[in-house]
Amino acid sequence: MSEQNEPTVQNQTSQQAASALQAESEHVTHHTITLDGKEWAYDATVGTITIDTATVKPAASVFFSAFTVVDAQGNPDARRPVTFIFNGGPGSASTFLMMGSVGPKRINIPDAVPEPAAPYDMPENPDTLLPESDLIFVDAPGAGFSQVVEEAKKELWSVDGDVRGFSAFIRAWLSKYHRWNSPKYLLGESYGTTRGAALSFRLQQDGIALNGLTLLSNILDYGFTFDTSDQYYIGYFPTYAAIAKYHGKAGAGVSMDEHLQQARAFANGPLRQALWRGDQLGAAERERVAARYAELTGLDARYVIDSNLRVLDDRFRKQLLRSEDSIVGRYDGRTQGLDMDRISDVETFVVDDNFMEPPYNALGNAYLRDELGWEGRPERKSHAGFEWGATEPGKGWVWWHQLPPRAISSFGDKTPFPKVTPDLATALVRHPRMKVLVCNGFFDLATPFGQTEYDIDHMGIDASLHDNIAFTYYPAGHMVYTNLESYKKFAHDLKHFYAATPEDMPEINERPSQPTADEMR
The missing domain is CATH 3.40.50.1820 (Alpha/Beta hydrolase fold, catalytic domain)
Incomplete structure (x- = not known):
């Protein structure tokens, strides 16, 4: 049956x-x-x-x-x-x-700054x-x-x-x-x-x-997206150096290309070796590595030591421009903005994402519906509706x-x-x-x-x-x-x-x- x-x-x-x-x-x-x-x-x-x-x-x-x-x-x-x-x-x-x-x-x-409200231009x-x-x-x-x-x-x-x-x-x-x-x-x-x-x-x-x-x-x-991996910190390092150079916190007197080659060399040499040694790394060597880390990224050497030579990317975004009361963007480190909690290690919002999404969404809807003639019934969604923390398929x-x-x-x-x-x-x-x-x-x-x-x-x-x-x-x-x-x-x-x-x-x-x-x- x-x-x-x-x-x-x-x-x-x-x-x-x-x-x-x-x-x-x-x-x-x-x-x-x-x-x-x-x-x-x-x-x-x-x-x-x-x-x-x-x-x-x-x-x-x-x-x-x-x-x-x-x-x-x-x-x-x-x-x-x-x-x-x-x-x-x-x-x-x-x-x-x-x-x-x-x-x-x-x-x-505009690029890398807060966007104005609608209307927007699309030539x-x-x-x-x-x-x-x-x-x-x-x-x-x-x-x-x-x-x-x-x-x-x-x-x-x-x-x-x-x-x-x-x-x-x-x-x-x-x-x-x-x-x-x-x-x-x-x-x-x-x-x-x-x-x-x-x-x-x-x-x-x-x-x-x-x-x-x-x-x-x-x-x-x-x-390598998990911060339990040493490669996480090595892979991020050249980008830290690039953003520090852009904001005038590191790399004075050299080109961006030269600065990044120095960052690659440090990340794949002294930093990799220091992270590999872990708790067996001596204090003097730790200080030498932290000093060079600070020189290439604009961070304070003491902060680098206190981070155990392992600076998380969200902390870097919060720390680089702290003296200027600013945070830098995750998607674009050129972007800087204000934060709601200066004491927190983590920014309270992703500054560049909040700057860019409204104009793209507004014009995306206008272009597809008004100019290209889409008449489908659902609202346009920027992202599918699954739950990020859920584990159930x-x-x-x-x-x-x-x-x-x-x-x-x-x-x-x-x-x-x-x-x-x-x-x-x-x-x-x-x-x-x-x-x-x-x-x-x-x-x-x-x-x-x-x-x-x-x-x-x-x-x-x-x-x-x-x-x-x-x-x-x-x-x-x-x-x-x-x-x-x-x-x-x-x-x-x-x-x-x-x-x-x-x-x-x-x-x-x-x-x-x-x-x-x-x-x-």
Whole structure:
């Protein structure tokens, strides 16, 4: 009897799930933009695609904003690249990248200072990536205008379920718009780099070889986000030094590049050795290391000693400008603001996040609804509604990650946190023509560039494959595009990247050589 009823129950569940989602739809508007004297016609498509999970069908309605160059007859060119673009979170909408980076329009607000209230300006973007690639901005399930049914949250709100969901969306989009034979790229920011690295391998398993992958503001191994690891403090140190130099607290008389090379050498030499020795470190050596630490970061040497040579990033943000009654931003250390509790070691709010989110949200809604014609019923959400502290699947994010076959791990084939360098390494080994661009802001305290350099150096791949990877750097924070100078460089670097062959990648690479053993003493 139960076997006869089971299909009926499943059908009822599917019908309920479908009714909870907005119907699959699209709305197209037609536009032109003039770039360097040439007029480009493009269609802007806002819509949703429904995806399934292994156990829930349908599971989510994924919202996208696609900008596609068309010819005089209004037809796209299937030979042009397509780039799937997503923010991080996890569980974020694509608002920041869509409004601030490579799209055909770009928000115009002041940089690294409190933003004025509405109205905001959004002119055409002369540095858009549109001549090089059609652009598809994707909202994660449950964020932006994307929706997810309750039964599917425990799958899609997880490291691996999220990657499978994005792969399902990409394959469905390619099918719907007949772009399977187009060159394919990904561009992910922040947790979007975690997703992007894992997705590069997942897509291979699903029959797609990427032409290129752009990783902006990277977090590739969550094992080093825990302050119990010595590498946490080593990875953060060059960013501390960069921010101190910017605010005039360190590095007088030398260039930023020279100052950062000194910081790299110290972090990977004296600091690493001192942290490794732990309680066996002598008092005299501790004082010598603390003095150099203070010299490079602008902190007081006594504060460094009292911190046991282990200064947490939130304490650094509070301490650097304490004498000026200011705190610095987490996403952009150039930003400074006031705090509600001067005595506390931890700032009472994230200053730069509070400055930037209102204008991006306001213009994101206005652009998608008023100009591009989206009429979906739900309110746009900047982030999916899971609980950060929850551990129950479906209520919180599930951080376990399935490693690629043969990856070395003492946990077996799964880790309790995402370490996606094995995914990226496997993708490169299996497809050695894939290009990778690794973009870093000097003043980013959310995803420090020193840790990214370490992660890429420890993928365990053949030296020849490292030539496929190029690093670029920007005098900005986490969202490098919020600074106009940095954005123009970022846009230029992307155009160079899309035009490059894998053999050209060393020409793009800006990463300095590692400090020598003598420099690290």
